Amino acid sequence: MMSMTLSEKIIAKAAGAESVSPGEIVVCAVDLAMMHDSSGPRRAGKYLDELGVPIWDKDKLVIITDHYVNDPDPGSVRTQEITHQWVADKGIENFYPEQGICHVILPEKGHIKPGLFCVGADSHSTTAGAYGAFMVGVGATEMTGVLATGEIWVRVPETLRINVTGRLSPGVAAKDVILKLCGQIGVMGANYMAVEYGGDAVKAMTMDERMTLTNMAAELGAKTGIIAPDAVTVETLADYGADNVDVEAWQGDDDAKVARTIDINGAGLAPQVAAPSNPENAADVAASAGTKVGQAYLGACTGAKLDDLRMAAQIVKGRQKSINTRFFVAPATHRIRDIAAKEGILKILEDAGAKILPTGCGGCIGLGEARLDEGMTGISSTNRNFVGRAGPATSKLYLGSAYSVAAAAITGKITDPRELL
Amino acid sequence: MSNIQGNAHVYGDNIDTDQLAPIKSYMNMEPEEGCKFCLEPLDPDFAGAVKDGDIFVAGNNMGIGSSREQAPMFLKMLGIRAVLAKSFSRIFYRNTLNFGLPALVCAETDKISKGDVLSIDPLAGTVENLSTHETLACQPLPEHLLTMIADGGLLAHLEKKLKKSA
Numbered sequence: 350m351m352s353m354t355l356s357e358k359i360i361a362k363a364a365g366a367e368s369v370s371p372g373e374i375v376v377c378a379v380d381l382a383m384m385h386d387s388s389g390p391r392r393a394g395k396y397l398d399e400l401g402v403p404i405w406d407k408d409k410l411v412i413i414t415d416h417y418v419n420d421p422d423p424g425s426v427r428t429q430e431i432t433h434q435w436v437a438d439k440g441i442e443n444f445y446p447e448q449g450i451c452h453v454i455l456p457e458k459g460h461i462k463p464g465l466f467c468v469g470a471d472s473h474s475t476t477a478g479a480y481g482a483f484m485v486g487v488g489a490t491e492m493t494g495v496l497a498t499g500e501i502w503v504r505v506p507e508t509l510r511i512n513v514t515g516r517l518s519p520g521v522a523a524k525d526v527i528l529k530l531c532g533q534i535g536v537m538g539a540n541y542m543a544v545e546y547g548g549d550a551v552k553a554m555t556m557d558e559r560m561t562l563t564n565m566a567a568e569l570g571a572k573t574g575i576i577a578p579d580a581v582t583v584e585t586l587a588d589y590g591a592d593n594v595d596v597e598a599w600q601g602d603d604d605a606k607v608a609r610t611i612d613i614n615g616a617g618l619a620p621q622v623a624a625p626s627n628p629e630n631a632a633d634v635a636a637s638a639g640t641k642v643g644q645a646y647l648g649a650c651t652g653a654k655l656d657d658l659r660m661a662a663q664i665v666k667g668r669q670k671s672i673n674t675r676f677f678v679a680p681a682t683h684r685i686r687d688i689a690a691k692e693g694i695l696k697i698l699e700d701a702g703a704k705i706l707p708t709g710c711g712g713c714i715g716l717g718e719a720r721l722d723e724g725m726t727g728i729s730s731t732n733r734n735f736v737g738r739a740g741p742a743t744s745k746l747y748l749g750s751a752y753s754v755a756a757a758a759i760t761g762k763i764t765d766p767r768e769l770l
Numbered sequence: 771m772s773n774i775q776g777n778a779h780v781y782g783d784n785i786d787t788d789q790l791a792p793i794k795s796y797m798n799m800e801p802e803e804g805c806k807f808c809l810e811p812l813d814p815d816f817a818g819a820v821k822d823g824d825i826f827v828a829g830n831n832m833g834i835g836s837s838r839e840q841a842p843m844f845l846k847m848l849g850i851r852a853v854l855a856k857s858f859s860r861i862f863y864r865n866t867l868n869f870g871l872p873a874l875v876c877a878e879t880d881k882i883s884k885g886d887v888l889s890i891d892p893l894a895g896t897v898e899n900l901s902t903h904e905t906l907a908c909q910p911l912p913e914h915l916l917t918m919i920a921d922g923g924l925l926a927h928l929e930k931k932l933k934k935s936a
C-alpha cells in the first residue's frame with residue numbers, strides 16, 4: 350500500500366480510490382456541506398432552485414446564519430427571511446440560526462469528525478481540519494454543484510508540514526504561531542496546498558487553539574489546514590456529542606511524502622502582530638508596540654472561542670481599559686458565551702470596560718457596532734486586515750492574539766501582552 | 771470557443787476580494803449597481819474604464835481573500851472576458867471558471883502593459899500581445915474544465931448534464 354498523508358487518505362476514501370497522489374484530479378463524494386446566510390439560500394439555494402433539482406442529501410447539509418444577523422439594514426433582514434423560508438421549504442433539520450459563527454458551530458454541534466470530506470461555502474471552512482477532517486472552502490456556484498450532485502472535483506494537494514517544536518511561553522498563543530507563518534511564507538506561501546500542523550506545541554494545544562491554526566491556513570492560501578486527531582480530539586468531540594470517532598484510521602503515514610517541511614521554534618516565539626493591511630505583515634510585537642489604537646476587538650471564528658476569552662480575561666483582570674480605546678467582545682457562539690458567563694470571564698471582561706456584543710461575524714466584516722470609524726486604527730483577534738475589511742478604506746487594522754488585543758485595550762496602544770501577565 | 775480579444779487592464783500582486791467586491795457593493799445593492807465599485811479602493815477609475823471584451827491582467831495570488839463570488843461576477847458584468855495572472859488564489863480561480871470566465875495562469879504577465887491589445891486562445895492557452903507582437907505562454911486549462919467553460923460555466927454545464935441524464 351502506498352504511503353499517504355492524512356489529507357490524501359481522506360481524499361482517497363472520498364474518491365473511492367485505493368490511493369491518490371498530489372496533482373491528480375479526482376471526483377470526491379461529499380460527507381458534509383455547510384453554507385451560511387451570505388453564501389447559502391440566497392445564492393446557492395436560488396441557483397439550485399433555478400436548476401430545478403432537489404438537494405442530493407438533506408441530512409448532509411448544515412445551514413448557519415452568522416454574517417448578516419443582528420443587523421437592522423433592510424438588505425440583511427431580507428437575507429434572513431430568504432434563509433429561513435428556504436430552510437423551511439426544503440425541510441432542512443441541521444439549521445442553526447443566530448447561535449454562533451459557522452466554523453465554530455459546526456464542530457460544537459457534533460457535525461465534524463476525523464476522516465470526513467467536507468465542503469463549506471466560506472473561505473475559512475479550513476477550520477474543521479483541526480478535528481482531522483478535510484474541509485475546503487468554495488464559492489456559492491460551486492456549492493450549487495455539490496447540492497445538486499453530492500460531488501466535487503479536487504486536485505489532490507501537496508502537503509506542507511509545519512512542526513511547532515517545544516512549548517509556547519505564557520502570553521503566546523496559536524494565533525502567534527500562524528501569524529509568524531504568514532510573515533514567514535506569505536499569504537500565498539501554501540497556495541493550493543494542504544497544511545498539516547504537528548509537533549509538541551500543537552499536541553499540547555486545546556482544540557480551540559488548534560482551530561486557530563487551521564482557520565488561518567486560509568491566510569496562507571492553502572486549500573485546507575489539518576491536524577491528526579488524538580485523545581484531545583476525542584475528548585472534545587465527546588463533549589460535543591460526536592460519537593464513533595475513529596482516530597487510528599485517520600493518521601498520515603510516517604513515511605508519506607510532503608512537499609516541504611517548516612520547523613517553528615515554539616518555545617522561542619514572541620507574540621506576533623500583523624500590521625495593516627495584510628496578514629503577511631506579521632512581526633514580533635515589538636515592531637508595532639506603542640501604536641495607538643482606537644478600538645480593540647475580540648471576535649470572529651478565529652479569535653472569540655472560549656480559550657480566547659479566557660486569555661483576554663487573564664490580561665484584563667482587575668484592570669481598566671484605556672479611556673481612548675473602545676473594547677468589544679463578541680463571543681463566537683452562545684455556548685461559549687454561556688460558559689464564559691458561568692466561569693466569571695464575561696464579568697471580568699465587562700468590569701474592565703468591555704462591551705459584550707451579540708454573537709456573529711459583525712466587526713470581522715465591518716458590520717455592527719465594532720465597525721471601525723473613518724481613519725481609525727484598531728487591533729483585532731480576527732484573521733484578515735485587508736483594506737476596507739473591517740471598516741472604511743481609511744481605517745487601519747492590526748491583527749493579534751486574544752492576549753495582544755486585551756493588552757492593547759488596557760493600555761490604549763499595541764503592547765507586548767507578556768508585560769501584563 | 772473563439773478567441774478573446776481586448777484591452778489589457780494591468781494590476782499587481784495580491785488583488786484581494788475586499789477590493790474586487792467591497793462589502794458595500796453587494797450587501798444592499800443589486801449586482802448591476804455593485805459592479806461599479808469593483809476595485810474601487812485600488813483604482814476608482816477601473817469600473818468605468820472597462821469595455822466589453824477586455825482582459826484583466828494581474829501578478830501573483832490574484833483574488834486572494836474571501837470566497838465571495840461577486841469578485842469574478844463583477845469583472846464579468848463589467849465586460850472582462852478573461853483573467854490572466856501569474857498565480858491565482860484557489861477559491862477565486864474556481865469561482866471564476868465556474869462563471870464561465872477563463873482564468874489562465876501566465877508566468878509572463880510582466881510583459882503586458884496597460885492598454886495593450888491581447889488576443890487569447892483560452893483552449894490552447896496562448897496569449898498574443900498584438901501591441902508588442904509577442905506571444906506569451908499560458909498553462910492550458912485542465913481538460914475536465916474545458917467542457918464546463920465551453921458550456922458557459924458550472925450552472926449551464928450542470929443543466930445540460932442533468933437534462934441529459936433525465
Ligand code: SF4
Nearest residue numbers: 473649650710713714
Ligand atoms: S467571523 Fe469573519 S472570518 Fe469568520 S466566518 Fe465570519 S466573516 Fe468569515
